[in-house]
Amino acid sequence: MTRLPAARRRKGLRLVPVLALSLLLSACASNAPQDTLKPEGPYARKIDHLFNPVFLIAVAVFCLVQGLVLFAIVKFRRRPGDEDFPEQLHGNTRLELGWTILPAIILGAVGVFTVPVIFDLSEVPKNALQVEVTGQKYWWSYTYQAQSKFGISDPIITANELHIPAGVPVALKLDSKDVIHSFWAPRLNGKKDVVPGRVHDWKLEADHPGVYSGQCAEFCGISHANMRLKVVAHDKAGWADWVAHMQTKPTKPTSGLAAEGYDLFAQKGCSGCHQVDGEYQTVAADSPSAPNLTHLFSRDCFAGCIYNLDDRNEVEAWLRNPQRKAGSLMRIGQLSEAEIDRLYAYLETLK
Amino acid sequence: MALTEERPLLELTAGDDEVRQPLGSFRRPTSTTGWRSWITTVDHKRIGILYGATALTFFAIGGLEALLIRAQLAQPNGQVLSPERYNQAFTMHGTTMVFLVIMPMLAAFANYLIPLQIGARDVAFPRLNALSFWIFLFGGLFLYSGAVLDQIADNGWFNYAPNSGVLYSPGHGIDFWTLGLQIAGIASLLGAVNLIVTCINMRAPGMTLMRMPIFTWMALVAQFLLLFAIPVITVALFLLMFDRLFGGNFFVVQKGADPLMWQHLFWIFGHPEVYILVLPAFGIVSEVIPVFARKPLFGYPFMVFSGIAIGFMGWGVWAHHMFASGAGPVTVAAFSLSTMFIAVPTGVKIFNWIGTLWGGKLQFTTAMCFAIALVSQFTIGGLSGVTHSISPSDWQQTDTYYIVAHFHYVLFGGSVFGIFAGFYFWWPKVFGRCLDEKIGKIHFFTWLIGFNLTFGPMHVLGLQGQPRRTATYADGMGWNLMNLLSSIGAFTIGVGFLIFIFNVVKSRNNVVTDPDPWDARTLEWATSSPPPAHNFDISPTVSSLDEWWHRKYELGDDHKLHRREHPESFTAATPPENIHLPSPSYWPLIIAAGLPFIGWGLIYSYWLAGFGGLLTFVGIYGLVLEPSVDPDAGHHGHADTHDTHEPEPAAVVAGAAEAEEDADQ
Amino acid sequence: MTDTIVHAPIPDQSEGHHTSTGLSNEKLAMWAFLGSECLLFGGLISVFLIYRNKPVGVGPKVSQIYDIPFTSVSSFVLLMSSLTMVLALAGIQRGDHRRARIWILTTAALGATFVAGQVYEFTSFVREGLGYTTNLQSSAFYTLTGFHGVHVTIGIIMLLSLYTLSLRGNLPTEKAETVEIVGLYWHFVDVVWILIFTVVYLIHP
Amino acid sequence: MTTTGGKLWFGVSTLAFFAAWAFALGSDFEWFGAFVLGTISAGAFLLGLVSVATGDGDVAATADPAAAEVPARRSLPAFWPPLAAFGAGLSLIGLASHGALLYAGLGVLALVFLEWLVQGWAERATGDHEHNRKLRNQLMFPLEVPVVAALGVAFIVLSFSRVLLALPKNGSVIAAIGLALVVLSLATLISFKPTAASSVLTAVVVLGAVALLAGGIVGLVHGERHIEKHDAEHKSEHVANAEETHP
């Protein structure tokens, strides 16, 4: 009987938990805008409060199992030359029942804490700001119906950036125009799928004013990675300002480049897809839905929040070739630089 | 027509006729060496090797796809792949790894080992076994054949509706995916039927169910899961195919369909599937650990029953993949709870392995290292699984890299580590050559480190909010470092794999003479390495669990174990004479070769489908009508065959039935 | 393929077709396969039942155009074929190959009558404006029942093959089990039809 | 007396003849198609005559009739020429009228080609007739059994469903019961008549097949009964449209 040489101790294995733990710890210190472990609102916090103890239990079990394995590796390794058999233990029913029942009890306890949170988070909040969220390839559209309680007298339609008042629950109605997306602003709540043909209730709330980033979390096609979003939470005054601003209509430019751009907007077919309240109201019936541009320049980002509106170059690049965002449903002919200048001048008036 | 020549077509005379000459048997292939012997073989051991080699090849392909993914994600705004290619890469990576690597690899082990472990000459239906392999191979090739025409699926391995419909995925990539998986599904189903019957019916005398080696047990449970899970995904694929190719409405939201229907069907299959992927690996590890701890498996009955329990519970948890899909709170709560409790039987396994290690005399061969690594690494994946089962926290985690971390820890840290433990363990048995232990250790540590480096950081990334399946990510999200580490880790795994390949190539020179080099416990070690075509010269009889070990050792008067001088073995001094093995056959290959044509035909031209259908149909009849043992072939020089070698139409007609069905689909 | 585990000189195993359970491999395999089929039909029936309650949009509802009397008759025909299948098996087990052949042929003919009825039913439904692609219900209905029809057709082909085998003397009494196994399949397909007929045709919400 | 080639051509001729009539009747005497088919019929007939006259162009056979009696090789019975003729005829009718028939005809031709080829090969394989036949069967049975079975099913299904479609609604119910009862009672009858010759069964089955075929053809010619179309009801159509345009 040839025996293969006994191996040396497995030092490497001991490194593993250390490595993993230190990585996890370093994670908590880093600065990530979508960090799920840093909730900024009551709903996200509820989840965090549930996750943390479970995570600790997991860490405890992890340490127990790895500890036992490591101990066994060190303690029970076979010394060279030792040909004897260890005690031939076939099992121990009591022990085995023990480690069947114990985890069951632990998990039962976890379950008891989990179920109420599920129901809590599924409840539609009262007195909340109502927003209809529509997902489509590959951007978000938001509609605020008139709600006097929040100062909204005319419906507001906007895109990609969701504005909310801080400290107030927001009730979302999620729907999709095409495939399944998933709405997710990690610091404000978990995610919820946006399914065509169904309307899902979901909710958000931010403790403090601020900008919270998020993105589509269900694979929805070629530009799934480019379907991001921002939630902008305002304080009371800021919210009132925003609403007031959104209730005004932009004034139609009458002279200069902007006026030429205004005409181009129709000539080049932009108005076939895009609405501008008070100016270009109706869109072609067969157009893909496109962002409402009424208050375009009051936003920070565009096209699924992957480009900056501040940066004139990015807007122009977009008009030069909207396909730079892969799979974008905005299809236009080639525009000359002069046309782009004029269109930009017009778009800039849409504040 | 021809039928009337022998007798009138409609015959009334009573009784049998003496015309017992078999119908439609061709000249049978006879080679026992060379490539022809491999494509016509019906020997479960060779088929096992074929499965293994194919799966390993696909592993390299799936791994290369993963390396592409990691190359792209190593830095923010990566430019290695276009978004289109990226989506194709992860879709094919996931599909390949699940359906073309782990499943067939475990089929390889099951095929090779089950008959040996239960003391049988072969599986119950050797030619059906060959058929399964070829169908699997052609399914895989079909799946990849779309790549030649640049028609590659790009909707993820679970391919959610409605993005999978023609409206949103107009190319043929998804068609190749749907049809390819249906073909591979036939293979799994036939394999499952075959192995279930083998385990139930072909056990050596005395091998009661509770004496069955634990690997066989776990593989059996997995076959039952396959038996019931495959039809469910077949329904889903079938409906999708009808939608895409024939204008059905099953997932067309505009026609009022519910897109969540797909998710339910897929995950009712999908969750049992993940246990199909891991239970046999658990079985492997449960064989390896006792051998190198030199003590029996701790709590064999608990191990068996926890495996069965996992199999059962696996059916009641599928909606945990859909926590965020919009089910009501009651459903979510119910599936949360059911999911949590699946940790209980799995925990039993972990602790029983530790129990086996405990008090043993551990010998750290490479196989043992991989086995112990499974115990420790799988636990990490299992525990992150439990954190998903807390559905509110899953609302944060789902579709992020935290999930990716979870399933790679269970799949790589579980299935793959288990499989490689099996490689190092059974290599000498299968090839009569040893893998080098030193290189093996290097391989092991490269993988252990590379694996943790790749997938450990993904936990962090997921919790920091990086969604999965995103072709790029922006700078400034705090994800750069972890992604880079992960990519470095992936390439480390790649290096480790090359080391393994090197080891395999080098093993040609390491001939082992001892058929039982590890002093192992189960019957496969009681025959020569590699085992003869007929497995055992003398058919075993079994009187205990770990039969072979009990034949080697006895308890002496001093209450110590003593090795018997000449353990009662199953190798005879002179080769046995009267063993009739099933003869090789061309038909399985022909049947399987028809299926891709049916697939291409459904996509491009019905003429091709007709041709493929004919090939398959005729092949099935050829297989059914040909006797399992070729009457013309000489067997081991034995003259007075009392076996009549009848064709055994029924079983294969049955197989035919369902192969046809799938073909007709 | 039991004859492949042959038979070193071991007392227990010297018997020709020994298996651990005493059941033949082939029969066991058929049972396992039918278990799997249950899930297949279960899946399709569930899909139909779920989609039946959805508004149809375009075209008629399936329940508007069922011809229950006709389908009852063809269900009856299929049921009868189970009876003749039993007779066929009894025949071959008794060694009465002549009768076995007659009943096998009859079973196949009844099965074919059923399938013909289904083709008729489908054609007339299409004429009534319910095509495969018309609406959700129609896709689900045709897929489910058509899938069953394909099963029956395969059954018929198996029966006709048995008939040929028997004719050629390749189906002696020892091989009666082959007929039994095909019979299992046949009865299964039959029972599934009874289920489909009941939940799809007879019960509508 | 007729030779193999002769059989082929006469077969084609007969079929084309009937086809010409069928076509003429079916197409309300559209003359061109009927003329083409009629010409084919006549041409084939002539060729058949030539073929018979020349003994299939077999010089040896015409030169020395005695030589033909030497059984150099025994042929297996050959159905192929008439069947080929049938196939050719079918494709011709198909060409002139219905596309599906063309494909069916081509299918038959292909089958004949294959069968003939294999048979030809088998006849020359060895000198032993029995052995040759075995060879042929071994090669062809896996093909023939399923194809014949499938064709049989298709035959019943197609014919009978045409009958059902042609009958009024209640009639179809009765026809289905009727057929089942006939099948059942005949089977019972025969099974209780152990002395019945095999020819009885053959006769019954052949008669049944002919009846079914006749029924099918009549059904086809008669056309389907008037089936009321459940047009999309106004309301549901409206809903559908709304759904589709709903943004």
Ligand code: HEA
């Ligand atoms: C081998 C495959 C495998 C295995 C074994 C598992 C095992 C488990 N999985 Fe995993 N899972 C996958 C493969 C697997 N999974 C894959 C591929 C996906 C993603 C598919 C996709 O989206 O692409 C997935 C996704 C997935 C999800 C969905 C996540 C999402 O998409 O949102 C969930 C949710 O609950 C989940 C849970 C679990 C649980 C609870 C287990 C349990 O079985 C784990 C049990 C084990 C342990 C817990 C460790 C040992 C136990 C102890 C030491 C006892 C003590 C423990 C406690 C007291 C806690 N898995």
Ligand code: HEA
């Ligand atoms: C058992 C299954 C399995 C295995 C083993 C792996 C192995 C790996 N996986 Fe994967 N993975 C999945 C199953 C698996 N994966 C699934 C199911 C998905 C989900 C897909 C989806 O979302 O649809 C996924 C998704 C997935 C993603 C997420 C993609 C995304 O969401 O965008 C990533 C990202 O890093 C990844 C990485 C890796 C890496 C680096 C490895 C490494 O371990 C691979 C290591 C590489 C090798 C071992 C190959 C080495 C080869 C060579 C060096 C060449 C040698 C060549 C010759 C010998 C010729 N995998």
Ligand code: CUA
């Ligand atoms: Cu929208 Cu992903």
Ligand SMILES: [Cu+2]
């Ligand atoms: Cu799961």
